[in-house]
Amino acid sequence: MGKKIMITDPEKCTGCRLCEIVCSVKHNGVSNPTLARIHVVKWDNEGFYLPMRCQQCKEAPCLAICPKGAIYRDPELDSVRINHDQCIGCKMCVQACPFGAMGWNSERGRVFKCDLCHGDPQCVRFCDMKAVDYVDAAKLQSCKMRESAENYSELMRRHGGK
Amino acid sequence: MALNRKIAYIDLSTGEVKTEAIPLEWRRKFIGGRGLDAYLLYKHCPPGADPLGPDNTLLISAGLLVGTMASASARTHVMAKSPLTNLLGSANMGGFFAPEMRWAGFDHLVIRGRAEKPVYLYIHDGEIEIRSAETVWGSGVYDTQDLLRRELDDPETQVLCIGQAGENLVRFACVMTGRKNAAGRTGMGAVMGSKNLKAVACRGTTSIGIKFPQEALEYNKQIIDQVISTKVSQIMQRWGTGFIYGVTNTTGLVRCRNFQYNQLPNSEDIECENLDKYSIGLDGCFGCQVHCRHRYIIKEGPYAGTYAQGPEYTSQGAFGAEVGCRSMNTVLVGNHLVNDYGMDTLEVGSMMAWAMELYEKGLITDKDTDGLKLEWGNDEAVIELVKRIAFRKDIGDILAEGPLPAAKKIGPESLQYLIHVKGMSNLHSDERPTPALALNIAVSSRGSDHLRGRPAIDLYNLPMKVLDKVYRNPDGYTGPLTNSYSEYDGKPRMVMWQELVYMAVDCVGICKYHTVFLSPNHPQFKEFAKLIYLNTGLEFTEKEIWDVANRGYTVERLFNLREGMTRKDDWLPDRYFDEPTKLGLPVARGKSIDREKFKAMIEQYYRLHEWDANGVPTPELLERLQIAELRTAA
Numbered sequence: 001m002g003k004k005i006m007i008t009d010p011e012k013c014t015g016c017r018l019c020e021i022v023c024s025v026k027h028n029g030v031s032n033p034t035l036a037r038i039h040v041v042k043w044d045n046e047g048f049y050l051p052m053r054c055q056q057c058k059e060a061p062c063l064a065i066c067p068k069g070a071i072y073r074d075p076e077l078d079s080v081r082i083n084h085d086q087c088i089g090c091k092m093c094v095q096a097c098p099f100g101a102m103g104w105n106s107e108r109g110r111v112f113k114c115d116l117c118h119g120d121p122q123c124v125r126f127c128d129m130k131a132v133d134y135v136d137a138a139k140l141q142s143c144k145m146r147e148s149a150e151n152y153s154e155l156m157r158r159h160g161g162k
Numbered sequence: 163m164a165l166n167r168k169i170a171y172i173d174l175s176t177g178e179v180k181t182e183a184i185p186l187e188w189r190r191k192f193i194g195g196r197g198l199d200a201y202l203l204y205k206h207c208p209p210g211a212d213p214l215g216p217d218n219t220l221l222i223s224a225g226l227l228v229g230t231m232a233s234a235s236a237r238t239h240v241m242a243k244s245p246l247t248n249l250l251g252s253a254n255m256g257g258f259f260a261p262e263m264r265w266a267g268f269d270h271l272v273i274r275g276r277a278e279k280p281v282y283l284y285i286h287d288g289e290i291e292i293r294s295a296e297t298v299w300g301s302g303v304y305d306t307q308d309l310l311r312r313e314l315d316d317p318e319t320q321v322l323c324i325g326q327a328g329e330n331l332v333r334f335a336c337v338m339t340g341r342k343n344a345a346g347r348t349g350m351g352a353v354m355g356s357k358n359l360k361a362v363a364c365r366g367t368t369s370i371g372i373k374f375p376q377e378a379l380e381y382n383k384q385i386i387d388q389v390i391s392t393k394v395s396q397i398m399q400r401w402g403t404g405f406i407y408g409v410t411n412t413t414g415l416v417r418c419r420n421f422q423y424n425q426l427p428n429s430e431d432i433e434c435e436n437l438d439k440y441s442i443g444l445d446g447c448f449g450c451q452v453h454c455r456h457r458y459i460i461k462e463g464p465y466a467g468t469y470a471q472g473p474e475y476t477s478q479g480a481f482g483a484e485v486g487c488r489s490m491n492t493v494l495v496g497n498h499l500v501n502d503y504g505m506d507t508l509e510v511g512s513m514m515a516w517a518m519e520l521y522e523k524g525l526i527t528d529k530d531t532d533g534l535k536l537e538w539g540n541d542e543a544v545i546e547l548v549k550r551i552a553f554r555k556d557i558g559d560i561l562a563e564g565p566l567p568a569a570k571k572i573g574p575e576s577l578q579y580l581i582h583v584k585g586m587s588n589l590h591s592d593e594r595p596t597p598a599l600a601l602n603i604a605v606s607s608r609g610s611d612h613l614r615g616r617p618a619i620d621l622y623n624l625p626m627k628v629l630d631k632v633y634r635n636p637d638g639y640t641g642p643l644t645n646s647y648s649e650y651d652g653k654p655r656m657v658m659w660q661e662l663v664y665m666a667v668d669c670v671g672i673c674k675y676h677t678v679f680l681s682p683n684h685p686q687f688k689e690f691a692k693l694i695y696l697n698t699g700l701e702f703t704e705k706e707i708w709d710v711a712n713r714g715y716t717v718e719r720l721f722n723l724r725e726g727m728t729r730k731d732d733w734l735p736d737r738y739f740d741e742p743t744k745l746g747l748p749v750a751r752g753k754s755i756d757r758e759k760f761k762a763m764i765e766q767y768y769r770l771h772e773w774d775a776n777g778v779p780t781p782e783l784l785e786r787l788q789i790a791e792l793r794t795a796a
Contacts (some may be wrong), residue, residue: 022382032367032369128451
C-alpha cells in the first residue's frame with residue numbers, strides 16, 4: 001500500500017498555475033489548462049488561491065458509479081485509476097466527483113483524472129512553494145502535531161506553565 | 163501548434179474584424195510580441211497620427227512562448243503611438259491575460275478606429291465580439307474585471323482593461339490586468355480610452371501544441387532551477403522588488419523631493435521588511451516561481467480592509483522618497499489607488515514630486531491647488547493629489563497632461579525642475595552617480611525608463627570575467643568594458659546589450675526578472691533559442707535571436723525618427739549635469755554627470771548600434787537586417 005498522500009496548502013499557493021500547465025504538457029503534450037488534472041481556483045478579489053485535484057478517495061464516487069467497472073483502485077500508489085479499454089464514455093464519473101476532478105476531453109472523447117504521474121507528480125515537482133505536495137502520511141501527521149505543539153508550548157512557556 | 167495563433171485586425175469605427183495567419187517570415191524576422199508589434203505599428207499607424215485620434219493603432223500581443231511552460235511566459239505587450247511623448251508607446255505586463263489570449267487563438271490584436279459608444283472585446287476560441295461596455299464604463303480596474311466576469315458568467319475569464327484614468331484620457335493611464343499588472347508606461351490606457359475601448363476579455367480552451375513535450379518539460383525545469391538558484395531571485399521570492407529600496411536608498415541612488423536629494427533618511431517604515439505586517443502571502447504571474455509581489459491588506463485609515471497587490475520598488479519611490487513621505491500606509495494606499503484608477507505609478511509619483519517642488523518654489527500656489535498644501539511629506543495631500551490627477555480636478559487636470567504640456571501651462575520656469583526624457587518622467591532612481599544607468603534613460607526608445615536597457619548588474623561591481631561572459635556575446639564584442647559603476651568607459655556596450663536582451667525577452671513573452679536584469683546568471687539568448695526550439699520547433703541560433711532583437715529595436719528607432727525625434731532628444735535634463743548629489747555613500751555623494759564624457763558615450767552608443775552621428779540607422783544596417791523598405795516608406 002502506498003503511504004504517500006497528496007496535500008495542498010492554500011497559504012503557500014501563489015496562484016501561478018504552473019501546476020496546470022506541466023500537468024497538461026505531461027499528459028497531453030499541449031498547453032491547455034482545461035485538460036489539466038489540477039486547477040488553481042482563485043478568488044482574485046481577495047487574493048485566495050486553492051489548488052483542486054483528485055483526492056484519490058477511499059470510497060470514490062467515480063469508482064462506485066461507473067457502470068462498467070472501468071475505474072479501479074491501484075494498490076501500488078493507493079490511487080484511483082481509469083481503464084480506458086472498459087470505459088464507455090458515459091461521463092457518470094464526471095458528474096459524480098464532488099471535487100470536479102474528473103474531466104472530459106471532448107477532442108479525444110475520453111475522461112481523464114490525476115494518475116499521480118506514476119508516483120512522481122509533476123505538479124509537485126515544479127511547485128517551488130510546495131503548495132501542492134506528495135508526502136508520507138505518517139510524517140505529515142507528526143509534522144502537523146509538532147507545529148501545533150510548538151504553539152501550545154510557546155503559550156505554556158509564556159505563562160510559566162500555569 | 164504554438165505557431166498557429168492568429169493576428170486579428172479590428173476596426174472599432176466600422177465594427178469590422180479580420181483574422182489572418184501570422185506568416186512564418188514574420189516569425190523568423192521578429193519572433194513575436196514586442197518585436198512584431200513594432201513592425202505592425204510602423205506599418206499601420208500613419209505618420210504624424212494623433213495619438214488620441216482614431217488613426218492611432220493599438221497593438222495587444224502575446225510573445226511566442228507565452229502560455230508554454232517556458233519560465234514566467236506570462237507577458238502581454240501593448241503598443242501604440244504614445245499620447246505622452248508623441249513617439250513610440252510601448253508597455254509590458256505580467257498576469258494571466260496573454261496566455262488566455264493564446265488559448266483563445268490569438269497572438270496579436272491590431273485595433274484601429276474609435277467606437278461610437280464604450281465597448282469591450284470578448285475573445286473566445288477564435289471568435290471576437292465587440293460588445294457594449296455601458297455597464298462597466300466609469301468603473302475602476304478591480305470592479306471592471308469582476309463585473310465582466312460576472313456578465314460573461316465565467317470566473318476563468320481574463321480581462322485587460324482601463325480604469326477611470328484611461329477614460330479621462332490621463333496621458334499616463336495604464337492598461338491593467340489583475341489587481342496590479344500594469345502595461346504602465348507611455349499612456350497606453352489613454353489610447354484605449356480615446357477609442358472608447360474599456361476592456362478586452364478573453365477565454366480560451368484550445369490547446370497550444372508543444373513540439374517536443376517531454377524535452378520541453380525537462381528543459382524548463384532546468385531553466386526554473388537556474389532562475390531560482392540565484393540569490394537575487396531568492397530575495398525577491400521572499401520580499402518582492404521592494405528589497406531594492408533599502409540598498410539603493412542607503413547608497414544614495416534614490417531621488418528624493420523630486421531631484422533635490424538622492425536619499426530619504428529615516429525612511430525605514432517604507433522598507434520591504436515592514437511589508438510583512440500587511441502581507442497575506444506572495445503572488446505569482448502565470449508560471450512564475452519567483453512570485454515577486456505581495457498580496458496585502460491595508461490596515462489603517464479610510465482604506466482599511468482593502469485588498470491589493472504590490473507594492474513594487476517604484477511605488478516606494480512614487481509615494482515615498484520622491485514626495486518625501488515616510489509612511490508604508492501611504493505607499494500601500496497610493497499603490498492601490500493608481501492600480502484601481504489605472505495610472506502609471508512612476509509617472510504619477512514623478513508629476514507629484516515636480517508639483518511639490520514648484521509649490522515649494524512658489525511657482526504654483528494654493529490658488530492653483532484649491533488650497534491643497536503640496537508640502538513634502540504631506541501624506542494626505544499626496545493621496546488627494548492621486549485622485550485629482552485621475553479625475554482631472556484643478557491642478558490634477560494640468561498634471562494629467564504629462565510633463566511637457568503641464569510645464570507649458572504652468573510656465574517656462576517650471577521646466578528646469580522637470581525630470582523627464584522625451585516627455586516621459588523618470589522613475590525615482592537617481593542616475594547621477596551611475597553613468598551607465600544615465601545613458602540608458604537618455605537613449606531608451608520610449609523615453610526615460612529603466613526597463614529598456616538598464617544594465618542593473620553594473621551596480622554590483624562584478625568581476626571582469628563575469629562581465630566578459632555576459633557582454634561579449636553572442637556577437638563577439640571586443641571593445642572596452644569596465645566593472646566600476648562610476649566609470650563612463652565601456653558602458654555604451656552594456657546599455658546596448660541590455661536593450662537587445664530586453665527586446666528578445668519581450669518578443670518571446672518572458673519576464674525580465676528571468677533574464678539578465680538583476681542577475682548575470684539568468685537565461686539569455688542561448689537559453690531562449692533552446693526554449694523556442696523545444697516548444698515550437700523553430701530553429702534560431704543565439705546570434706539569430708540577437709539579430710531579431712536588433713531588428714525590433716531598430717524599427718522602434720525608425721518609428722521615433724519618423725515621428726519627429728532627433729538626436730537632441732537623446733539627452734538628460736540639465737540638473738543631471740549641474741547639481742551634484744548631496745547625500746549617500748562616498749561612491750554616490752558629490753556626483754554629477756560630465757557633459758563631455760556623456761556626449762562621447764552617446765556617440766559611442768550610436769556607433770555600436772550602427773547608427774550615424776545623428777542617431778539614424780545606417781542604410782547598411784537596414785539592408786543587413788532586411789528592413790530597408792521601412793526607411794524608404796518613411
